[in-house]
Amino acid sequence: MSDASVTTEERGAAVPAVQVAGVDKIFVGKKKSTVTALESIDLTVAPGEFVSLIGPSGCGKSTLLRLIADLDTPTVGTVTVFGKSARQARIDQEYGIAFQQAGLLPWRTVTGNIELPLELHGVAGAARRSRVAELLTLVGLSDFAESYPDQLSGGMQQRVAIARALAESPRLLLMDEPFGALDEMTRERMQTELVRITGETGAAVVFVTHSIPEAVYLSNRVVVMSPRPGRIRDVLTVSLGTALERTEELRENEAFFENVSKVRELLHGEAPVGIRGVETR
Numbered sequence: 318m319s320d321a322s323v324t325t326e327e328r329g330a331a332v333p334a335v336q337v338a339g340v341d342k343i344f345v346g347k348k349k350s351t352v353t354a355l356e357s358i359d360l361t362v363a364p365g366e367f368v369s370l371i372g373p374s375g376c377g378k379s380t381l382l383r384l385i386a387d388l389d390t391p392t393v394g395t396v397t398v399f400g401k402s403a404r405q406a407r408i409d410q411e412y413g414i415a416f417q418q419a420g421l422l423p424w425r426t427v428t429g430n431i432e433l434p435l436e437l438h439g440v441a442g443a444a445r446r447s448r449v450a451e452l453l454t455l456v457g458l459s460d461f462a463e464s465y466p467d468q469l470s471g472g473m474q475q476r477v478a479i480a481r482a483l484a485e486s487p488r489l490l491l492m493d494e495p496f497g498a499l500d501e502m503t504r505e506r507m508q509t510e511l512v513r514i515t516g517e518t519g520a521a522v523v524f525v526t527h528s529i530p531e532a533v534y535l536s537n538r539v540v541v542m543s544p545r546p547g548r549i550r551d552v553l554t555v556s557l558g559t560a561l562e563r564t565e566e567l568r569e570n571e572a573f574f575e576n577v578s579k580v581r582e583l584l585h586g587e588a589p590v591g592i593r594g595v596e597t598r
């Protein structure tokens with residue numbers, strides 16, 4: 318098993334975007350029954366790095382993301398985001414979040430949804446409008462500024478959610494299967510968009526997915542987790558170039574398939590083929 322933690326010195330970077338150190342998460346249920354969702358997790362994500370979490374259903378991917386987002390707390394160990402406690406990072410709006418459901422407010426227009434976090438943090442009207450215009454251009458929705466969510470396709474709604482997550486220029490995005498509900502073609506287009514957007518903004522990303530090709534296409538590193546108790550089984554560094562080099566053609570590239578095979582082998586490590594909850598397409 319390789320260690321997912323990379324020291325700051327090794328990366329030659331400043332403070333890591335995310336540092337998870339010695340984390341266990343134990344849920345206590347009814348009648349004091351316990352579920353060890355995560356065990357001995359060490360993971361460091363560098364600024365600007367794209368890291369995917371993949372593993373069988375129930376291995377703790379969402380739990381790990383929730384700990385980083387301070388939506389839950391570790392039983393043991395620490396989580397820091399840009400050197401701050403997860404709680405402080407949440408208060409300081411250090412990251413944007415996007416989940417499987419776009420989670421837009423149906424009574425607000427696209428503009429109204431994207432500017433919501435800015436509004437909540439007291440950004441003045443003129444600054445808000447110019448930021449929303451930039452974000453609409455970034456996600457290719459300038460012509461839909463005044464549309465309502467139910468007038469948009471699923472992929473467009475997800476782009477609005479990504480724009481909203483980027484509104485405050487976070488240095489980190491936390492994404493839990495954001496494209497899971499989309500059809501395959503839209504999903505691939507969204508992946509290409511996301512690579513471009515993160516390349517342009519320089520944001521680090523922690524991305525939960527069930528899809529091996531999606532993880533490989535997007536990531537600098539793929540973290541492969543094992544079933545309960547969720548542990549990091551292995552970490553694959555994907556050498557497919559920079560964000561700009563991750564074009565549509567890459568999906569037909571031999572190196573891409575090699576990386577997909579490697580992740581598949583790591584996932585199936587000790588288990589038979591056909592792990593529940595992981596897509597190989």
Ligand SMILES: Nc1ncnc2c1ncn2[C@@H]1O[C@H](COP(=O)(O)OP(=O)(O)OP(=O)(O)O)[C@@H](O)[C@H]1O
Binds near residue numbers: 345354372376379381
């Ligand atoms: N609030 C909770 N209370 C009790 N158990 C929980 C809670 N949240 C998660 N779990 C358990 O922790 C384990 C990990 O769940 P988690 O949702 O993180 O897995 P996952 O890898 O994201 O799964 P999936 O791929 O199916 O979404 C599971 O066994 C789940 O039942």
